Each structure stands twice: as C-alpha cells, then as structure tokens.
Amino acid sequence: MDPAVPLMNPAPFGTDVDRGFKKAILRLVKGGPERLAIEAGQIDAIIDPESGKVILLPATQRVLIERKAGFRSLIGLAFDWYWELDDQYRFVSYRGATGDVDDFSEGIIGKALWELSTDNMSEADWRTHRQQLEWRVIFRDFEFRRVDRAGGEQYLSISGEPIFDDRNQFKGYRGITRDITERRQAAAQEPHRFDRAALDALETPIAVLGESGVVLSANKAWNRFAATHSGVGVGVAAGYNYLAVCDEACGTEQVDGRTIAAGIRQVIGGERAIFRYDYACNSLRGRSWFALTVTGIAGNGNACAVVSCEDITERKNGELLLELEFTVARCLADAGTATAALKSVIRVVCETQGWNCGRYFCMDQSAGALRFIESWGVPSAIIEQFLENSRGMAFRPGAGLAGRVYQTGQPLWIVDNARGAGVSLTALAPETGEDGACVFPVTADKVIGVLAFSGSKVREPDHRMLQAVQSIGNQLGRFLQRQQTADVLRRSEMRFRVLTNLTSDWYWEQDRDFRLTQVVGCSAFGTTDILGLTHWDLPHVVLVDAGWAEHKAQLAARWSFCDFEFATAYPDGEHAYYSISGEPVYDEAGTFTGYCGTGVDITKRKRAEIALRESEARMRAAMASGHPVGRGRSRRKTS
Amino acid sequence: MVRKKKDPGASGPVAATAVVMVLYITDSGPNSVRAVANLEAICKEHLQDNFRLEIIDVLQYPLRALADGIVVTPSLAKLFPLPTATVVGNLSDKSDVLRALGIVE
Incomplete structure (x- = not known):
C-alpha cells in the first residue's frame, strides 16, 4: 500500500456547522502540529483534556456511523436477536434484528435464560450451561426448544461471549439468538423424505x-x-x-x-x-x-x-394348479375303473377352474375317429342337453377342435370374451356350447384321446396352466393305458384260470424252503392244515423214500416236474392218490423264491388201475390153477 | 494492541535498535485507518522486525491517550530510542515519520 495516499476527506469542515465545530475544537488544541493536522483534515478525533471525552470530527462521525450501520445490517443477516446479560446472567437487553418483538422477548428483561419457559431442557442441561457461564467461556449454538403462544414448536440457538470492563472485571455476557425452527424442521423432515421415497419405490x-x-x-x-x-x-x-x-x-x-x-x-x-x-x-x-x-x-x-x-394371483394360480395335479393323481389312484377315473378327473378340473363341463374323446383306432367316452357337467338343463348331444359325436383327426388337438398334440382354447372379437362361436357351438373352451390332449407316449372343457370362465392359459394341462393329460393317459393293459392281463388271467381249472383240481405255491404258502381249490387236505408244510410232510402221506428223494433232488436242482404222484392213507386203510406238477419261481432280480404248480386227485384212476391189476392177477392165477373166476364174487367200492 | 513485524525483504535505511511506538487511533476513522496503513508500509520498509508497535483505540481507552499527552488521533508516539517524538495526522508524510523515528533516508 502506498503510504502517500491522498486524504480520504480533505475538507472535513465543509458546512457552516462543521466550520463552527472546527473553531470550537481548535480551542481545545494548543499545539501547532495538532492544529496543522486539523487544518489538513488528517485528524479523526480530539480528546477533551478536561472531561476525557473523545470528540469525533464530523467526517469521522459520518464514516463511523455508516460503517456501523453497514456492520449491523450484515450481522443482522446472521442473527435474529442481539442480547446482553448482566453479571447475574439476567437479560438487560434483547433486541430483534428487524425490530420485531415476539412472545419470547416479551418480559425477558430481568430474567435468566433458565427462568424462561423451555420445552426440552433438563436440570442437568441448565447446570452444564451455567457452568459454562461461570467459567466465562464463549458458547456457541446452545439450542433449546420452546412452545410459542400459538402452540407451535420454536427452536432457538444462542451464542454468547463474556464482557469485561477496563479493569478486567466480568460485566456479563452479550450474544445473539437465531431462530432455527425451519432448519430443524427441515432436518426432521429429511428422514421422512427418504422414507417416503423408499415407500414409493x-x-x-x-x-x-x-x-x-x-x-x-x-x-x-x-x-x-x-x-x-x-x-x-x-x-x-x-x-x-x-x-x-x-x-x-x-x-x-x-x-x-x-x-x-x-x-x-x-x-x-x-x-x-x-x-x-x-x-x-x-x-x-x-x-x-x-x-x-x-x-x-x-x-x-x-x-x-x-x-x-x-x-399373489400368479402364485395362487400356480398353487391351485399344483393342487389340481395332486387331486387328479389322487383321483386316479382311488379310481377302480377308467370310467370312474375319467369322471372324477373331469369333475375336479371343472370345479377347480370354474368350468361348466368336460368331455373325454378317445381315439377309436378301428374307426379312425375320436369318439365320446365320458363326461361330467354342473347340474344344469343346458349343460345336460349339451352333453347328451355330444354322445354321438365323432371327430376325425384334424376336424374340429378335438380333431385338431389330437392331430397336433397341442392344447387349444377359445376364450369366451372372443365373442366380440369377430370369432364365430356359433360355428363352434357343438364343441364349446357357445362358451369358452379349453381342449388338450391325453397322452401316453402318443396322443390317445382328448379332454374338452367348456365354460364361461375359460381364460387364455399362461405357461403354468399349459404345464398343468400337459401334466393332467399325461397322468390320465398313462392311467388309461395301464387300465387297458390291466384289462388285457385280467382277461388273459381269466382264460388261464379257466384252462387251469379244466386241467387240475388245485393250484399251489411254495416258498424257497418248499413249504406251501398258498393252496387254491384243494379240498383234500383242508387249506388251513397244510399251509407251511412241504408235500412230503402232508398228513398221512405214504412215504416212499426213493420217490421223495428223486423229487427233492429235482426241487433242489430247480427243475420243473410233471405228474409227480404220491399217496395218503385214510384211517380205514384206504389210499388216496394225487399227482402234482410244478415249476420254479424267480423274482425280478432272478432270485429263486419257491415253486408254484397244480395238483390233481387221481385216486379214481389209481384205484381203477389197482383193481385192474388185481383182476388180471386173479385171472392169471385162476388160469394157472384151472379154476374159472366166479361172477358173483363181491368187489370193494373204491370211490 | 501490540504488533511486531518482521520482513526479510525490507529495503532502505534500517533503524539500528528496536523502535518502540504507540499509535493512537479512533476506531475505524478514515484517517486512523490511513495512518495504520502508512505506518505498516514504513515499518515493513525500514524497521523489518526491529520494532514494537502498540495501537490504542481512544474510543476504548481515552484516559490512556490523555495520560500519554495525546489530544488528537491519529497520533504516533515514538517512545524508544530516546528522544521521544510525536507525529500527528495520518502519517502520509513519510519523511516526517522517518525523521520522528530517527531513521535518516
């Protein structure tokens, strides 16, 4: 900075008043240099030697007033109130930056801060604050809350510094108060804004x-x-x-x-x-x-x-469809016949999905067409009529909804609200009943039939629904295939059983130790008595060791045997004769599990043979002795 | 208020011994502000750190000024080395100040 800067105020005594003032103060100044400086306008103030008071020159006074006003204006932006406390910490001055007086500043003079009504300060808080004052420290941003006259919350922040006089004696405090209510409320709202944004997201x-x-x-x-x-x-x-x-x-x-x-x-x-x-x-x-x-x-x-x-519609529909699949599986497990299974499956699907009726069409290979087999519908005259009309229906592959589903192996559906989309449901009425329809294939390695459902609540199936109908069609198809196989097997068994009955008297089964485990159709021994016994342990068996030894050797070798004959002796000495045939039985793993076979009561034949042999023997004896055989000789009844 | 300055880059004649001064001012009066600025420039140039300066605001300590025989502000009093000297005004006359401080240019 250049020290020879021109005077800021070269004419401090410009006005008449100023000139009068100049004369007055020149009288106070005795020295020449001082007078010269005053004349040159280089003086700010004169100290009255008598009173000790400082007399500001007019120019200085104006500058200081302007600066003080500017300073006040600036610091007025930084605080709302300025205050002073005496040495007992009582307010002696409390002035607002804007000159406004609020209900807090009313009646504040003469009271200490802790004597005012505050809302959130405890005794401990005030003790801490008073200790600060006792230590004469500068305190900043001491915040407290109060309830104003209107019932609203007001947050105030106070900062202050101690005042000392010339002799360094404590005179009190002075400081500022700022109303920070808006800031605190904004801060309080900040988490809410975050919460709100999170909730909305x-x-x-x-x-x-x-x-x-x-x-x-x-x-x-x-x-x-x-x-x-x-x-x-x-x-x-x-x-x-x-x-x-x-x-x-x-x-x-x-x-x-x-x-x-x-x-x-x-x-x-x-x-x-x-x-x-x-x-x-x-x-x-x-x-x-x-x-x-x-x-x-x-x-x-x-x-x-x-x-x-x-x-949770999607999840719930998935659960319902899963439950439907389980229900269908249970229906199939409980069903004794294909007819019962079809009816129960169609019913649970209709009831679960809210559809009116369902029909099953099976491919008749001999006719080359799908034929109506079974149905279920809600009790309704219209539905019953619709189902009745379906009984004679037949669809060739590719014809109608059912024929197309059979041909493609893919499900088809007609949504009821397609009514307004230009789709002629009337043409499909024989198949849909003028409702929506869902038709899907019944498969067992290949398509064997078609399930067709009708109802006003048919909707376009989603992926899960398509999975479900595929699963149901597959379960039902395999069940029907098993039933068909079981029917064939049953008929075959029936034929076999008839043939067995014609060629034998009973059927028997043995375990691996050759003990009888099942005897069917045998009245000779009484089934309860002989179960658990081997053939050679049967009651009253006439033991012929050589014969049994050969039979046992066959069994041990797991050979099939045919027409093995043995006899039992009645208490009256008569004999009964039996012939058994059998073959070894193995499980799926190839392990021997026993024998099964048939038995025939050959007593009549054996007795006839014995009688014949005896007769021949007598004949030969008579011929050898020359005596003819007498006609009137009694013969023993053998039956 | 006491200020002690040191400026290694100072130029011009330098006082041999430490100069003790008191500057009496009136708050932020225009001549007082000017006097402080002028004195700082002179000290920086001629005294380096070889001085002790006390600045007294007569608005706060009027009796102190009277006791020191000061009746107008701004006034600079050189107390040491003797003899004492006083410069009245805003110190815009640099030679006058140097002479009072005992520094010959």
Whole structure:
C-alpha cells in the first residue's frame, strides 16, 4: 500500500456547522502540529483534556456511523436477536434484528435464560450451561426448544461471549439468538423424505392406518392399486377410513371385508402383532388373489398399523394348479375303473377352474375317429342337453377342435370374451356350447384321446396352466393305458384260470424252503392244515423214500416236474392218490423264491388201475390153477 | 494492541535498535485507518522486525491517550530510542515519520 495516499476527506469542515465545530475544537488544541493536522483534515478525533471525552470530527462521525450501520445490517443477516446479560446472567437487553418483538422477548428483561419457559431442557442441561457461564467461556449454538403462544414448536440457538470492563472485571455476557425452527424442521423432515421415497419405490401397495382406521399415508403403489383393482378396499386412498370400507363390504366381499376389519382391529388394539389374510376378487382380467398383511406400529404418533396388499394371483394360480395335479393323481389312484377315473378327473378340473363341463374323446383306432367316452357337467338343463348331444359325436383327426388337438398334440382354447372379437362361436357351438373352451390332449407316449372343457370362465392359459394341462393329460393317459393293459392281463388271467381249472383240481405255491404258502381249490387236505408244510410232510402221506428223494433232488436242482404222484392213507386203510406238477419261481432280480404248480386227485384212476391189476392177477392165477373166476364174487367200492 | 513485524525483504535505511511506538487511533476513522496503513508500509520498509508497535483505540481507552499527552488521533508516539517524538495526522508524510523515528533516508 502506498503510504502517500491522498486524504480520504480533505475538507472535513465543509458546512457552516462543521466550520463552527472546527473553531470550537481548535480551542481545545494548543499545539501547532495538532492544529496543522486539523487544518489538513488528517485528524479523526480530539480528546477533551478536561472531561476525557473523545470528540469525533464530523467526517469521522459520518464514516463511523455508516460503517456501523453497514456492520449491523450484515450481522443482522446472521442473527435474529442481539442480547446482553448482566453479571447475574439476567437479560438487560434483547433486541430483534428487524425490530420485531415476539412472545419470547416479551418480559425477558430481568430474567435468566433458565427462568424462561423451555420445552426440552433438563436440570442437568441448565447446570452444564451455567457452568459454562461461570467459567466465562464463549458458547456457541446452545439450542433449546420452546412452545410459542400459538402452540407451535420454536427452536432457538444462542451464542454468547463474556464482557469485561477496563479493569478486567466480568460485566456479563452479550450474544445473539437465531431462530432455527425451519432448519430443524427441515432436518426432521429429511428422514421422512427418504422414507417416503423408499415407500414409493416399493411395488407392494402399503398404507399406514391411524387408530380409527383412517389411511394416514399411502405409497404410490397403494394409490395405483386402489384406483385400478376391485375387491375389498377399492378406492381407499389417504384420508379414507379403511376399516369403515371393510365393514361396509357387501355381496361376495362381505366375508372378506369383515374378516379383514376384525384382524385390523386386533392389530390396532394390540391383541396380535400381525394379521395375514389371503382373499380373492374378480376383475376384468379374471380372478385375482391378494395377500393382505397388517402389522402393528408402536410409539410412532398416530400411526397404529401398516397394511400391505400384495398381488399373489400368479402364485395362487400356480398353487391351485399344483393342487389340481395332486387331486387328479389322487383321483386316479382311488379310481377302480377308467370310467370312474375319467369322471372324477373331469369333475375336479371343472370345479377347480370354474368350468361348466368336460368331455373325454378317445381315439377309436378301428374307426379312425375320436369318439365320446365320458363326461361330467354342473347340474344344469343346458349343460345336460349339451352333453347328451355330444354322445354321438365323432371327430376325425384334424376336424374340429378335438380333431385338431389330437392331430397336433397341442392344447387349444377359445376364450369366451372372443365373442366380440369377430370369432364365430356359433360355428363352434357343438364343441364349446357357445362358451369358452379349453381342449388338450391325453397322452401316453402318443396322443390317445382328448379332454374338452367348456365354460364361461375359460381364460387364455399362461405357461403354468399349459404345464398343468400337459401334466393332467399325461397322468390320465398313462392311467388309461395301464387300465387297458390291466384289462388285457385280467382277461388273459381269466382264460388261464379257466384252462387251469379244466386241467387240475388245485393250484399251489411254495416258498424257497418248499413249504406251501398258498393252496387254491384243494379240498383234500383242508387249506388251513397244510399251509407251511412241504408235500412230503402232508398228513398221512405214504412215504416212499426213493420217490421223495428223486423229487427233492429235482426241487433242489430247480427243475420243473410233471405228474409227480404220491399217496395218503385214510384211517380205514384206504389210499388216496394225487399227482402234482410244478415249476420254479424267480423274482425280478432272478432270485429263486419257491415253486408254484397244480395238483390233481387221481385216486379214481389209481384205484381203477389197482383193481385192474388185481383182476388180471386173479385171472392169471385162476388160469394157472384151472379154476374159472366166479361172477358173483363181491368187489370193494373204491370211490 | 501490540504488533511486531518482521520482513526479510525490507529495503532502505534500517533503524539500528528496536523502535518502540504507540499509535493512537479512533476506531475505524478514515484517517486512523490511513495512518495504520502508512505506518505498516514504513515499518515493513525500514524497521523489518526491529520494532514494537502498540495501537490504542481512544474510543476504548481515552484516559490512556490523555495520560500519554495525546489530544488528537491519529497520533504516533515514538517512545524508544530516546528522544521521544510525536507525529500527528495520518502519517502520509513519510519523511516526517522517518525523521520522528530517527531513521535518516
């Protein structure tokens, strides 16, 4: 800085008043240099030697006043009130930067800060503050809260510094007060803004309820949900009473509404922490499912419960279809016949999906066409007539919905609301009953038939639905194929059994130790007596060791045997004769499990042979002795 | 208020011994502000760190000024080395100040 800067105020005594003042002060100054300096305008103030007071020259006075005003204006921007305390910490001055007086500054003079009404300060807080004052330290941003006359919260921040006099004696404090209410409220709102943004970002509709059930707050998803969905709570946005809407639900929603209202009341009343409820409602896109969860809130002002409502239609439909698949499997397991299985499967599918009726068409290979086999329908004259008309129907591959499904192996569906889309349902009426229809194949390695369902609630199937119909068609197809195989086997067994009955008297089975485990059709021994015995242990068996030894050797070698004969002796000495044939039995692993075979009572034949042999012997003896055989000799009855 | 300055880059004649000065001013009066600026420039150029300066605001300590025989502000009093000297005004006359401080240009 150049020290020879020109004077800032070369004419400090420009006016008449100033010139009069100049004369007055020159009288106070004795020295020449001082007078010269005053004349040159280089002096700011004169100190009166008598009074000791400082007399500012007019130019200096103006500059100082301007600067002080500017300073005050600047610091007025930084605080709301300026204050001074005496040495007892009582307010002796309290002035607003704008000159305004509020209810806090009224009556403040003469009181200490802790004697004023504050809202959030404890005795400990004040003790700490007073200690600061006692230590004469500068304190900054000492904040407290008070309730103003209008009942609103006001946050004030006080900063101060101690004042000392010339002798370094403590005189009090001076400082400023700032109203930080807006800042604190903004800071308090900051987490809420974050919460709000987070809530709005959620896809799940969420609403916060007050004690009476009024929606205090709702996120954007809830507002969208309330505006676009039907069912319980439709249109309930913030400010509406959700409980009242649930209470007033009527028709099909009455039960859901009352259940939900009861659950919410329990949560709000603290009887339970959480309430969950799944409910359904019908909408334009079909039946929708929602999972309602009500969670209690404690210690958060008016908020008492949070309600979230999640659309679980897709999941629920998946569960229902899975349940349907299990039900179909159970029906097939319980069904004794193909007819019973078809009827029960068609029924559960109709009842689960809300369809009116279903029909099964089976491919008649001999005729080369699908023929009506079985059906089920809801009790209705129209449905019964429709099913009755179906009985004579036959579809060649590629003809009609059923024929096309058989040919392509892919499901087809006609949605009822296609009515307005230019689709002529009348042409399809014989197949659909002028309703929607869903037709899918029944497969067992290949397509063996077609299931056709009709109903007004048929909707376009999603991926899961297509999976389900494929699974059901596959389960049913395999069941029908097994039934067909079982029928063939049953007929074959029947023929075999008839033939067996014609060629033998009984059927027997043995375990691996050759003990009888089953004897069917044998009255000779009595089944209860001989089970667990071997053939050689049977009662009254006439043992011929050589014969049994040969038979046992055959069994040990696992050979088949045929017409092995043995005899039993009656108590009266007569004999009965039997012939058995058998073959070894192996399980799937090739392990020997025993024998099975048939038995024939050959007593008559054997006795006839014995009688014949005896007769021949007598004849030869008579001829040898020359005596003829007498005609009147009695013969023993052998039967 | 006491200021002690050191400026290694100082130029011009330098006082041999430490100079003790008191500058009496009036708050931020225009001549007082000017006097402080002028004195700082002179000290920087001629005294380096070889001085002790006390600045007294007479608005705060009027009796101190009277006791020191000061009746107008701004006034610079050189107390040491002797002899004492006083310069009245905003110190815009540099030679006058140097002469009072005992520094010959």
